[in-house]
Amino acid sequence: MATSVLEQTHVAKRGTLASWLTTVDHKKIGILYGASAFLFFLIGGIEALIIRTQLARPDATLVSPEFYNQLFTMHGTTMIFLGVMPLSAMFFNFFIPLLIGARDVAFPRLNAMSLWVFILGGLFMNFSFLMNAAPNGGWFGYAPLSSRQYSPGLNMDFWVIGLQILGIASLAAGVNFFTTILNMRARGMTLMRMPMFVWTTLITQILVLLSFPVITVALILLMVDRTFGASFFSVGGGGDPMLWQHLFWVFGHPEVYILILPAFGIISEILPVFSRKPLFGYSAMVFSSAFIAFLGFGVWSHHMFSTGMGPLADTFFSLATMLIAIPTGVKIFNWIGTLWGGSLQFKTPMLFALGFIAMFITGGLSGVMHSVAPADLQQTDTYFVVAHFHYVLFGGSIFALTAGAYYWWPKMFGTMLNETIGKWHFWLMLAGFNLTFFPMHFAGLLGMPRRIYTYPAGLGFELFNMMATVGAFLLAFSILVFMYNMWVTVRRNVPAPADPWGGATLEWTIPSPPQEWNFTVEPVVAERDPVWAMKRAAGVRTLPEPTLDSGKGIHLPGPSWWPLVVAVGILVFFIGFMVKHSYAFPFGPITIVGFLLTAVGIFKWAYEAPDANAPKH
Amino acid sequence: MPTPPSTEDVSTMSSATLAHDETHDAHEGHHTSFPIDNRKLAIWSFIGSECLFFATLISTFLIYKDSHPKGPGPKDIFEVPLVTGGTAVLLFSSFFVVMALNGAQEGNRKKMLGWLAATIGCGLFFMGMQVYEFSHFYHEGLGYTTNLFGTSFYTLTGFHGTHVAIGTLWLITVFKDAVKGNLPPAKALNLELAALYWHFVDVVWIIIFPVVYLMSLRS
Ligand code: HEM
Ligand SMILES: [Cu+2]
Numbered sequence: 090m091a092t093s094v095l096e097q098t099h100v101a102k103r104g105t106l107a108s109w110l111t112t113v114d115h116k117k118i119g120i121l122y123g124a125s126a127f128l129f130f131l132i133g134g135i136e137a138l139i140i141r142t143q144l145a146r147p148d149a150t151l152v153s154p155e156f157y158n159q160l161f162t163m164h165g166t167t168m169i170f171l172g173v174m175p176l177s178a179m180f181f182n183f184f185i186p187l188l189i190g191a192r193d194v195a196f197p198r199l200n201a202m203s204l205w206v207f208i209l210g211g212l213f214m215n216f217s218f219l220m221n222a223a224p225n226g227g228w229f230g231y232a233p234l235s236s237r238q239y240s241p242g243l244n245m246d247f248w249v250i251g252l253q254i255l256g257i258a259s260l261a262a263g264v265n266f267f268t269t270i271l272n273m274r275a276r277g278m279t280l281m282r283m284p285m286f287v288w289t290t291l292i293t294q295i296l297v298l299l300s301f302p303v304i305t306v307a308l309i310l311l312m313v314d315r316t317f318g319a320s321f322f323s324v325g326g327g328g329d330p331m332l333w334q335h336l337f338w339v340f341g342h343p344e345v346y347i348l349i350l351p352a353f354g355i356i357s358e359i360l361p362v363f364s365r366k367p368l369f370g371y372s373a374m375v376f377s378s379a380f381i382a383f384l385g386f387g388v389w390s391h392h393m394f395s396t397g398m399g400p401l402a403d404t405f406f407s408l409a410t411m412l413i414a415i416p417t418g419v420k421i422f423n424w425i426g427t428l429w430g431g432s433l434q435f436k437t438p439m440l441f442a443l444g445f446i447a448m449f450i451t452g453g454l455s456g457v458m459h460s461v462a463p464a465d466l467q468q469t470d471t472y473f474v475v476a477h478f479h480y481v482l483f484g485g486s487i488f489a490l491t492a493g494a495y496y497w498w499p500k501m502f503g504t505m506l507n508e509t510i511g512k513w514h515f516w517l518m519l520a521g522f523n524l525t526f527f528p529m530h531f532a533g534l535l536g537m538p539r540r541i542y543t544y545p546a547g548l549g550f551e552l553f554n555m556m557a558t559v560g561a562f563l564l565a566f567s568i569l570v571f572m573y574n575m576w577v578t579v580r581r582n583v584p585a586p587a588d589p590w591g592g593a594t595l596e597w598t599i600p601s602p603p604q605e606w607n608f609t610v611e612p613v614v615a616e617r618d619p620v621w622a623m624k625r626a627a628g629v630r631t632l633p634e635p636t637l638d639s640g641k642g643i644h645l646p647g648p649s650w651w652p653l654v655v656a657v658g659i660l661v662f663f664i665g666f667m668v669k670h671s672y673a674f675p676f677g678p679i680t681i682v683g684f685l686l687t688a689v690g691i692f693k694w695a696y697e698a699p700d701a702n703a704p705k706h
Numbered sequence: 707m708p709t710p711p712s713t714e715d716v717s718t719m720s721s722a723t724l725a726h727d728e729t730h731d732a733h734e735g736h737h738t739s740f741p742i743d744n745r746k747l748a749i750w751s752f753i754g755s756e757c758l759f760f761a762t763l764i765s766t767f768l769i770y771k772d773s774h775p776k777g778p779g780p781k782d783i784f785e786v787p788l789v790t791g792g793t794a795v796l797l798f799s800s801f802f803v804v805m806a807l808n809g810a811q812e813g814n815r816k817k818m819l820g821w822l823a824a825t826i827g828c829g830l831f832f833m834g835m836q837v838y839e840f841s842h843f844y845h846e847g848l849g850y851t852t853n854l855f856g857t858s859f860y861t862l863t864g865f866h867g868t869h870v871a872i873g874t875l876w877l878i879t880v881f882k883d884a885v886k887g888n889l890p891p892a893k894a895l896n897l898e899l900a901a902l903y904w905h906f907v908d909v910v911w912i913i914i915f916p917v918v919y920l921m922s923l924r925s
Contacts, residue, residue: 195744260755267751272738298751302759309861310766317850319857321766327773327854336762692879 111648113197114605118204119183120501125208126175131568132215133167136160138565141525145558147546154542158225159244161540163214165228166248169348170255171211173486177351178207180493181266181290183501187596187603188284190275190612195268197646198694203262205656210254213660217247224248227540229341230311232322232333237315243667246315250663253308256301257659263297266290275595277614281375284594285368288375289354292382296343296350299386304340307333316666331396338389346385349481350378352489353420356442359496360424362590363439364431367618370423377416377423384413394462395469403462410460417453421446436590437511441492444519448484452477455530470540472553473533479526491518491571498578499585503602510574517567524560528553588631593618598632606643610635651694658687749899753906756869760910763862764917770854771922777852780859780922783843792835793915796870799828800908803877803901810884810894818889822881822897825904829874836867859918866914869907876900 112118140160143151152160182200186193194200217223222243226235235245270291274283283291310321311333320326322333361368368374390398390406398406424446433439455477459465468474491514498506532553537544544550588597595612596603597620616622623632665680738744771780802825809817840860848856880897883889889896 195748260752263755264748264751268744268748272740272742272744272747274739276737278739298755299758302755303762306759306762306766309865313857313861319851320854321770321857327770327775329769332766332769695879 108648110653111201111650113193113201113646113648113652115182115186115194115197115200116501116603116605118200119179119181121204122175122182122207123179123501125211126172126179129167129171129211129215130176133164133172134565134568136164136167138561140164141558141561143543144541144554146555147544147551149543155225157542158540159218159223162224162227162248163218166214166224166252168482169228169344170252171207171214173348173482173490174259175207175211176490177293177348177486178203178262180286180351180355180490180497181262184497184596185266185269185287185290186273187500187599187607188287188594189270189273189278190595190608190614191269191273192607192611192643192645193273194265195273196265198649198652199261199265201649201652202655203258203265205653206254206261206659207258209656209660210251210258213254213664214247214251217244217251222247224251229337230333231337232311232314232330233324235311235315235333236323237318238323246667249308249312249315250666253305253312254659254663256305256308259297260301263294263301267294267298270294275612275614278619281372282614282617282619284354285357285371285374286351286354289350289357289378292378293347293350296347296382296385300340300343300347303336307336307340310336312666331393334393334396335389338392339386341392342389343382343385345478345481346382348486350382352445352486353378355489355493355496356424356445358594359438359442359492360427361618362496362592363434363436363442364428365434365591366427366431367593367621368423369426369429370419371617373419374423377419380416381413384409384416388413391460391462391465394465407460407462411457414453414457414460421450421453436495437506437508437515438492438496438590440512440515441488441495444515445485445488445492448480448488448522452480452484455480468533470538471533472529472537472539475539476526476529476533479529483526484522488518496590497596499589500596500601500603502578503585503600504578504582505585505589506574506578510570510577514567514570514574517563517570521560521563521565521567525557525564526560528556528560532557586631587634588620591630593621595620598623598634600634606645609643649694649697651690651697655687655690655694658683658685658690662687743895745895745899746902749902753902756906756910760862760866760913763858763865764914767858767862767918770858771918773854774856775853777856778843778846778848779853779855780919783846783848784919784923785839785842786919786923788835788839789915789919792832793911795828795835796832796908796911799825799832800905802828803904807894807897807901810889810897811891813891815884815887818897819881819884822877822884826874826877826881829870829877829904832870833867833874836863836870840864862918863914866907866910869910873900873904873907876903 109117109121112121139152140157143149143157182194182204185191214224220243224247225244226240226248230245230248233239235248270283270287310319313319314321314323314328320328322328322330324330357368357374388406388409390402391410394403394406455473459468459474459477495506495511498504532550533539535549535553537548537550537553544554585601587600589601590597595608595614598612599608612619620632624630660683662680662683665677665683668677668679740747774780802821806818806821806825809815809819809821843856848859850860851857877900880889880900883896
């Protein structure tokens, strides 16, 4: 009986602060990831609005040039590391265990640690604003601009150390989800029966595992340069600034796939459900995702055409980059193939998914234009590039994440987002987005440089910039509409059914929101789209939730403080590097305190019985 | 029709309930999709990641190994016999830890503790060698920022040394557990994980030794 399960499972007291701080439940962790990432996303958006207001008219002086540098640096850094990546992580956390029919992730406490390291790292970076020392050297931190000589203040220390901290969160999550997906699948869920989102998540984690160590080392070298006056990247001491660019982009290019692959996965879940057809070309989808990731490691230097690498390197990276268009094209054709002949339902998640396809194609096409080295030499570091990457990052990632938010909201919170407001949200966002970023192509082709503080009148930039700024405010308004939708939904609190869309995957077989133990009975899978198969066999539209009658308890790990302690320790450890210290004694007392706190946390964690804090049963 | 709970499900659940007193993250005792433990898979994926970490550091060293406009270069200071000794010790320690694991799996406490102590000793010896080497180089005039050869050498081998230190610490905690009698054959995996990491740290040194010490001497 369901109640006997409840009695035997230590359900934490809901709502108390401590229960959120100590939670190891992947669903609560997912919600915390989502809430904090959305907040950071809003901060990044406000930064964008200030940038756009400054650029609305020629010769504007709304902000100082110094502050402008901080704005675009923090905007880019925030959107990538504190917005899109953790918003994807929200879906990994909440849905990967549900999609693969597992009770939890492989390492629940490690998962909690990732979350807290991420939140603390993000707060740390933004704290720089309060010290009037926000990072100001671009989200790519090009050396030697980011070296002590040209960036003497604490600004770039915040950036280097903040990224180092965030990298720990990503790596821990990478190990965790890699293991979870490979090892915790329900019986019968072979690799080729995994939902597409699980596949793209797995590939994303592999990219994280292989690309983050490279940026970790690059940041270490930069920190050594800045702290000890070494010269890895300074020409004066025999160093090579190109090394920074290579290391950064060996990480940076895979990173863009880390941002977009989860989006591909979400879209591949949504399109079939609202077309009432299985995903077209599933195995082609799997292999093209893997191929994209593989190629992603071989094309980093297309970010460096203008650095004078020579014709041979330019040709190689040009061709390698163009190759990526093939697997990407395969995906787009498969999505269209999924729609083809389906009975389409234009619910809000579907609208955002379709918006994704259109915007992503636009961004992809200008991407192919960049792969041609001679063309790139003209376009690089102009607003054309800004237009391109916003089409893929915003039109791609954010549209897909929004689609996912509408699609999975009922499962996460047990209520339905309002459809009418959702449609307003979609059309406003689509209009605002295109009005903001399409004119940037033209401004770029006219030669308007990227990262520019202001521009003189009479170069033909005025109209396009004004359009972009108006668009940006429209876009911001659409986000307000989204927030209004969430508010209305929370206030009305109308319960959602377990399976509002007629879904194909396992999460729709359990109540909304799911109980703490996810599945009362561990599912067994016999094919792809298992829930459709079960419904077909049973001749019903939604499945009843199975009840467990064995009377056996379900084992869940108990809450723990140690992940939070370790995260705080890591933060303190790194803050120690910010404090001025002498060459002879590089590790100040703060570093040592942080180290000890981390060490104690890890030992306590290792020796803590997983259910030490849970009621005995 | 939802799939009814199979007998297998029920038995997994009870074995999970039985696994209560163990120190582990959840789900030991649950089925895994591959015939490999979660923690082992996690260590493997972490090691994969670490490979890239050291590959990047080694590449940086290779770029800068000849960059010593002032101060000593590799030929002036490397002491190959000493490092060969340290390398050999580390190499043997990989064998020792396999013997210790073997003892743990057989439930042979004496064998396990003996070989484990030997492994830890090797780790400490290696760290001692590195401390000696660093201070020796420093007295020869190679400070951390004297030249790029030095900076990249110290950074690479320093981070390797840190890994050795972490590995040694890990082995010591396992040793402590074993002394207390908390390492029955059923939990030999606790040692195996540390051993995997230890092997990895050794293998990295087996690459660093020829690439850093021997190749730099030729140029
Ligand atoms: C609210 C909508 C957004 C607006 C209006 C906006 C606007 C801008 C503008 C005007 C710039 C150029 C700054 C300059 O070159 O002077 C910029 C840069 C950038 N944006 Fe956005 N952006 C938005 C959303 C996003 C999102 C969602 C992402 C990523 C997921 C993103 C990532 C970036 C990056 C990486 C840069 C480059 C920063 C740099 O050059 O250092 N933006 N954005
Ligand atoms: Cu790229």
